[in-house]
Structures are given as C-alpha cells and as structure tokens.
Amino acid sequence: MPVISAPHQFNEDELYVDLRSILGGPLFLKCEGFNFAGSIKLKAASEMVDSAERNGTLTPGSILVESSSGNLGVALSMIAASKGYRFLCVTDPRCNLSTRRMMEALGSRVHVVSEPDPAGGFLGARIDFVRALCATDERYVWINQYSNSGNWRAHYRTTAPAIARQFPQLDVLFIGAGTTGTLMGCARWFRGWHRRVDVVAVDSVGSVTFGGPPGRRMIPGLGMSVRPPLLDESYLDDVVRVEEADTIRACHRMARSGFLFGGSTGTVVSGAMAWLARNGTPSVTAVAIAPDLGERYLDTVYQTNWLEDLYGADVLGSDELTPVPRPA
Numbered sequence: 001m002p003v004i005s006a007p008h009q010f011n012e013d014e015l016y017v018d019l020r021s022i023l024g025g026p027l028f029l030k031c032e033g034f035n036f037a038g039s040i041k042l043k044a045a046s047e048m049v050d051s052a053e054r055n056g057t058l059t060p061g062s063i064l065v066e067s068s069s070g071n072l073g074v075a076l077s078m079i080a081a082s083k084g085y086r087f088l089c090v091t092d093p094r095c096n097l098s099t100r101r102m103m104e105a106l107g108s109r110v111h112v113v114s115e116p117d118p119a120g121g122f123l124g125a126r127i128d129f130v131r132a133l134c135a136t137d138e139r140y141v142w143i144n145q146y147s148n149s150g151n152w153r154a155h156y157r158t159t160a161p162a163i164a165r166q167f168p169q170l171d172v173l174f175i176g177a178g179t180t181g182t183l184m185g186c187a188r189w190f191r192g193w194h195r196r197v198d199v200v201a202v203d204s205v206g207s208v209t210f211g212g213p214p215g216r217r218m219i220p221g222l223g224m225s226v227r228p229p230l231l232d233e234s235y236l237d238d239v240v241r242v243e244e245a246d247t248i249r250a251c252h253r254m255a256r257s258g259f260l261f262g263g264s265t266g267t268v269v270s271g272a273m274a275w276l277a278r279n280g281t282p283s284v285t286a287v288a289i290a291p292d293l294g295e296r297y298l299d300t301v302y303q304t305n306w307l308e309d310l311y312g313a314d315v316l317g318s319d320e321l322t323p324v325p326r327p328a
Ligand SMILES: Cc1ncc(COP(=O)(O)O)c(C=O)c1O
Pocket: 039, 041, 069, 070, 071, 072, 176, 177, 178, 179, 180, 181, 182, 183, 220, 221, 222, 262, 264, 265, 291, 292
C-alpha cells in the first residue's frame, strides 16, 4: 500500500494498454497520466526542481517561472505548492481552461500571452515575457525546460528503464516530440541497451521541430514553433508527422473503447499505427508513450463544435463514432 506525504511521491510507471483489439495493430501504450499532476511532465518537473535546489539556484525566497502549454505548469504548480515556492506559469491561449484553473487552484499565478511573436510564434512570445521578467527581478528562477538537461535526464533515469524492464524484447518505441525531453532521454538510454531498438519520433504537421513549414497547431503538448534545443537527431531512427485531424480520429477511436486519452496520445498512436503498417512485422514488439489522459481536453478534442469548426463537419467517420465490437 503506497502511503505518501508529498504529491510527487506517487507515479504509476507500470501500466500499459494493449491496443491490438482496439486499433488492430500490435502496440502497447504506456500510460503516464496516473499521478497527481496528471501527466508525464511530473517526472521532468521533479528532476528540474531537485537539481535547481541541489545546485543552489533555487532558494526559499525564489519565485519559479516557466513557459508551458499546460502540463509542466500543473506539475510545477503541484511541486511548488508542496515545497512552499511561489510559481508563475506563462502560457498562451491554446492552454486548456481547466488546466489554467488547476494551476490557480494549486496557488500559482498564470499569465497568458495574447499575441504570437511574428518569428517565434506563441512560444517565442512566452519566452520573451519570461526573459523580460527575470531581467527585472532576481527572485525569479526560470526552470527553462527547453534547454534544461534535467528534462531529458528524468526519462533516462525512469521512463526508459521502466519500459525495458517490462518489454525485454522491445523492437520499436514511439515518442511524441514537444521539448523532446521524453524523446531524448529514452533515445539516449536505449542507445546504450544490449538490444537494438528503433526510436521513432512523432511530431505534428505544422511543427518546425524536424524542419518543414510552420502551420496552425491547436492541440497542445506536441510540436514546436522553434527548433527544440534538446533535440539531437543522431539518436533517432525515424520521424513520423501526423495531421491534427488524424490525431482527433485516433483519440475518438480509443474513447469509443472506453479509453479517454489526451490529444498528444492520439498523435503518437496515429503516427505509430501508420509506421507499423509500413514497417512492422506480425511479431514486432512496439510501445508508445501516452503523456496524459483526456479529461483536460473535454472542451477541445472531445467537443463537437470545436472539432467541426477547426477540422470540418466530417472529421469523424463511422470508425470513430461506432463502439468497437468486443468478444463477450
Ligand atoms: C500532453 C503532452 N504530450 C506530450 C508532451 C511532450 O513531451 P516533451 O516535452 O518531453 O517532448 C507534453 C509536454 O508538455 C505534453 O504536455
């Protein structure tokens, strides 16, 4: 029986969904949403705060500040509340309302930048705001997930070895790319494993992470409007890009089987299924990482008006609207 006295002491790291009967492909989905922050970002947040405490950057009078599309902000809000720090999250209009409310409920302040930077998009505008703030008041400590090595080290230390323990025959691992912390931590760890594993990055169309033109992206978590400083493509075996309409369809197909996952999980699953259809064999052992659950997306990914306005009335077809027949 786990008994904890601080919220970040609990994280379910051993739960997988077998998607074969739901989507027809050989894919195990590692669920990272079962902790008090509700997402994989708990791991990066804990590692980065611990290391800032250890190296003396973060002291009792400090005010944490970070740019986040939501989930890191929630994780940092939780840790800041638990450890007695103040925290300011700088986000943009794509951050879900419920995510914002959650941060505020945990005692954090939330600043929403309203205009994208002409060159760096919303992310550029968020970072400009954080830099300006830190320049005016030295109590602010910018965790900077975009270049903080603790972001990938968290996954090198926990996520990758946890997968290897459960899947000693792993052949391919699919990981969504946001800051690329999860991707680079796992890719680096598996590079040193005794068995060859294909590490496949999954990105959304419209993200500039792996090149390609910037475009509209409405689903938070994956994709960047500037190249992620943590990214080192020499550790990756392949990249798959996914249209947001396909992300939506994958989310709804899983929801029709009772699994309500977040938007980026739909992207990773859709990309993984497409990759496996091209390159997989019947005996392949494949794992994908699901960064969070679906409750934060009830007003977006799972809301009909939002979907139809952005992706058209026929974005969902019969595959997504009918329950999946299962054996009795
Ligand atoms: C829902 C969701 N999916 C995926 C990611 C991407 O993870 P990473 O920043 O480690 O690349 C994030 C990061 O914030 C996220 O919130």
